[in-house]
Amino acid sequence: MSEVVERLRQVLPPEALVTDPDRMESFRYDRAMFCPAGVPAAVVLARETAHVQAAVRAAAEFGVPVVPQGARSGLSGAANALDGCVVISLEKMDKILEIQPVDRYVVTQPGVFNAVLSRAVAEQGLFYPPDPSSWEFCSIGGNLSTNSGGLCCVKYGVTTDYVLALEVVLANGEILRTGRRTVKGVAGYDLTKLIVGSEGTLGIITEATLALRPATAKPRTMAALFGSGVAAGEAIVEIIRSGVSLSLLEIMDRTTIRAVNAYKRMDLPEDAAAMLIAQSDAGGAAGAADIATVAKLCRENAAIECIEADDEAEGDLLLEARRAALLALDELGTTMIDDVCVPRSRLADFIGATEKVARDLDITVGVLGHAGDGNMHPTVVFDATDPEQARRAQVAFDKIMEIGLELGGTITGEHGVGVLKRDWLAQEIGPVALSVHRSIKAALDPQNLLNPGKVVVS
Amino acid sequence: MSEVVERLRQVLPPEALVTDPDRMESFRYDRAMFCPAGVPAAVVLARETAHVQAAVRAAAEFGVPVVPQGARSGLSGAANALDGCVVISLEKMDKILEIQPVDRYVVTQPGVFNAVLSRAVAEQGLFYPPDPSSWEFCSIGGNLSTNSGGLCCVKYGVTTDYVLALEVVLANGEILRTGRRTVKGVAGYDLTKLIVGSEGTLGIITEATLALRPATAKPRTMAALFGSGVAAGEAIVEIIRSGVSLSLLEIMDRTTIRAVNAYKRMDLPEDAAAMLIAQSDAGGAAGAADIATVAKLCRENAAIECIEADDEAEGDLLLEARRAALLALDELGTTMIDDVCVPRSRLADFIGATEKVARDLDITVGVLGHAGDGNMHPTVVFDATDPEQARRAQVAFDKIMEIGLELGGTITGEHGVGVLKRDWLAQEIGPVALSVHRSIKAALDPQNLLNPGKVVVS
Incomplete structure (x- = not known):
């Protein structure tokens, strides 16, 4: 037994420690494809912040890397284990601690699933907007770590816009409390928004105070069908230009619609090339x-219906149907989901270029995404047993990111960098920004213990 | 002539350098009271990013501190000069570079006044929400550096919520480009929101890309009069609880109303103790x-009218009237404006406790603020010639911050820390957060050249 495991046994209750290889197997991977994953020395099932502290300190003592994990629904490999690491899973820290209806915030542990939290606050007439498609099986802690978006971002913004305060275990085991419970506040640097989206590389989130909104009115929904993806993209640009305020504006192409029909036994129209949902x-x-x-x-922009x-x-x-799209495409083969976000005026160009990639490489790409934000998820579907x-598939996946950057966009709108897009990050942000990333990482984690090799290579 | 001034002469055009003591005098102070200000060695009136780079490099060469300045409308001394420093004023970098109506962003230099930018985008049917009361005489760069709020934050959020991308000159003279022009994006750490609100201590903002919204409908406005400040506070809590969506919810007490009537020759009702504007x-x-x-x-909560x-x-x-409140109170004597933000459920308690401070210390305090956010600006008015x-006045100013912290609030909702609230910052955020601030400051500015002694003491 390694020294770090021995120390973990000393400082943690037995139920918080897993070292059985079979049980540890499921803690090795998130949902990303083509990302390496190591074999952990131990998995800590933290029940409270003190367990996270104890585990981080034990790991630091022996210079062993720590990999924090939420629900492992991530799509970039940020939660993948490293050989000999200590995985700290937050899935058992799954309590909602307080809901405050006048000040409109919720205090929660990180292991709570997004949909569970959303329903709990809805019962009190409140609304937590960030709603990833995976909301039934992704955790708030993971949402915070990747700064998740979702379907209603087009009106309500993303996770970081709703984070008031965090409790974070730092690399040295100390507890950092960021932010506050007030609506506004500018006392010091915005450490809250620095931690959000840092994918577990700067600290481990053990509690969060999230802002809520009043419940919205009952939504009205419509769908529009188009003869081509580009036509749908052009309609989106005109919708954005009009300034109309929508709480959702999604796109699915025929490939995606067919997959959803098969998977959910639905009867969505398959004759159109693309469908918008508003x-x-x-x-x-x-x-x-x-x-x-x-x-x-x-209608003015070529909608069929x-x-x-x-x-x-x-x-x-x-x-x-829209939320099930990725799971439905998963049924067709192995999937790699892109997460490019482009300026909205370039959406039609992006859709056209993506379709061309699929044709040129003779590979299936389901085009879907949060059209109203310009955040598209072209999903490459392939047979992984055919080298x-x-x-x-890999070429198509990369080519789509390249198109995104060429159109003034980003390689990731909401899924994060993880290990999957590490090289692409350098390309997007350039050497000065990369060097600033490294300086901040070194300042907060001088031993490079927290999720090393994710986001930035030190 | 000092070495740094000699170097500045070599690297800058003559119109970008001021060394005449009389001309430099007006660059020594922002609008904060009781904050020390030194005498600069030189003032750089940067016309372009390259001037900022050259000045930062010259200062770094001789280990001379740099103080960045916007319009010097700040209220915390963050822009005050230090003895022997190089002031870098951004006031001449005052061009709006691009307005993009479909993607809804504006690219601007930092010296543009808030109201100028707001009007320019309004002409294209767009809306830049952050609207500090000082909007006619504060610059966008200053707004970014302090993460300014304003009157419509209650519905639309604060400056940081609208910053898509920044160009920043770092302490080593390199240019950092943060963020992107897309609505969403999570590629790497959120350096944009780290720089926003850092009061010139981590870098100097030379360009910003700001998100815009579609123009809003014509507003409807009402005022309600109350017999006491506490009653007004209780009404606010009920308004928040109801979930009604307001674009503005402000409070002014009788002291403030009288001051505004005198200053603006207005005829606001002076018989009530407090007025809400919604x-x-x-x-x-x-x-x-x-x-x-x-x-x-x-009406249900004791409004008189x-x-x-x-x-x-x-x-x-x-x-x-509301926007003129601080200038109006300035006419009554010397002012110190608090900037406490409390959870909204505690507003009535805060107003009551603030009024008690004024009574106990027999000092005038004008109670006004962004009630809908819980961000209050009790303003102590006094005769500075009477020690x-x-x-x-100083005791009252501090006591009000103490009350804010006791009620779960923050010492600053939108004005920043500067030098005025440095000691209070430590009290609010605690030793671990303070140490993280110092680590980040040291990582980005190892020589401690950028606005040293502001926000955090290294």
Whole structure:
């Protein structure tokens, strides 16, 4: 038994420590493809902040790397284990600690699933907007670590916009408390937003205070069908230009629609090349006017058909279809999901260029995404047992990021860098920004113990 | 002539360098009271990023501190000169470089005044929300450096929520480009939001890309009068609890109203102890309903009178009154403006405790602020030529911050730390957070050249 495991046994209760190789196996990977994963020396199932502190201190004592993990639903390999590391899983820290309806915040442990938290606050007439498609199986801690987005970002912004305060275990085992419970506050550097999105490389989040909004009105939903992805992209640009306020604006192409129909036994129209889904939660006449505006703009921009959902249930069904898209594509083969975000004025160009990549490389790419944000998830589907196809898949995946950068976009809108896009990060941000990343990493984690090799290579 | 001035002469065009003591005098102070200010060795009036780089490199060569300055409208002494320093003023970098209506962003130099930028984007049907009361005489660069708030934060958030990308000159003279022009993006650490609010201690902002929103509907405005500040505070809590969406919710007490009447020759009602101003920009029936809800809640919570503005001009006049409050109080004597933000549920407690401080210390305190955010600006007014009164003013100023912290609030909601609240910062954030601040400062500015002694003492 290694020294670090021996020390962990001394400082942790037995139920917080896993060293059995079979049990540890499931803690090796998140949901990213083509990312290496090592074999951990131990997995710590922290029940409280003190367990995280104890584990970090034990790891620091022996210079062993620490890999923090939420629900392992990540798509960039940020939660993948390293050989001989201590995995610190936060999945058992799954309590909602406080919901404050007047000051509108919730205090939560990181292991709570996004949908669980969203439903708990909804019961009190409140709304936690960030809603990744994976909300039923992703944790708040993971959302914080990657600064997750979701479907309603187009109106309500992303995770970082809702984080008021954090409790963070630092690399030296100390507890950092960032932020505050007030709406505004500028006392000192914004350490909260520095930790959010840092993918476990600067500290381990053990508690979060998240801002809430009042519940929204019942949404009105519509779908519009287009003869080509580019036409749908052009309609989106006109919708954005109009300034109409939507709470959701998503796109799915025919490949994706077919996959969802098969997976969810749904009956979405497969004759169109692309479908937009738009939602307004403005309520009453305002919501109806928003949807009418979108329908008009879609018709003026080559929509084949516009269908308004008859009721909320029908609207929910459309959203369920969209949320299931990645799982549905997973059924067709191995998937690699891109996460490029482009300036919205370039969406049609991006869709066209992505479709060309699929044609040129003769590979399936399902085009879907948060169109209203310009955050697209072209998903390459392939047979991983065919090395030649796997190679082309990798080329397509990279080519799509390259197109994103060429159009003034970013390699990742919400999934993070992890190990999957480390080299691409350097390309996107350049040497000065990379060097600043390294300086900050070294300042907060001088031994390079926290999730080393993720995001930036030191 | 000192070595650094000699080097500046070599590397800068003559119009970018001021060394005449009389001309330099006005570059010594921002608008904070009781903050020491030194005499600079030189003032650099940068016209372009390269001038900032050259000045930073010259200062670094001789180990001379650099103090970046915007419009010197700050209220915490962050822009005050240090003895022998190089002041780098950004006021001549005052061009708006690009307005992009579809992608909804503006690229601007830092010296542009907030109101100038706001009007320029409004001409294209766009809206830049952060609107400090000082918007006519504060610069975007200063807004970024202190993460300014304003009147419409209650609905639209603060400066950091609108910053997409920055160009920053680092302590070593290199140019850091943070962020991107897309709506979303998580590639790497959020360096943008780390720089925002860092008060010139981590880098000097030379360009910013700011997100815009579509123009809002015409606002509806109302005022409500109350018999006591505490009653007004209780009404605010009920307004927040109701979830009604307001674009503005401000409070002014009788002291402030009287000062504004005298200063602006206005005719605001002086018989009430406190006045709330509420605005909805939801437009049409929704806006009318919002204002009706607020009026109803005010009446149910002891309002003496509720008055809806007849038209937009009357509403604008109320806002103009609120924006002039600090300048009006300045006419009554020397002022020290607090900037405490408390959880909104504690507003009535905060107002009551602040009034008690004024009574106990027999000193004038004008109570005003962004009530809807819990961000209050109690302003101590005193005769600075009377040492005993000045002492009590300082005690009152500090006591109000203490109350804010006791109520779970922060010492600064939007004005920043500067030198004025350095000791208070340590009290608010504690030793671990302070040590993380110092690590980050040392990582980005190892020689401690950028605005040393501001925010954190190294």
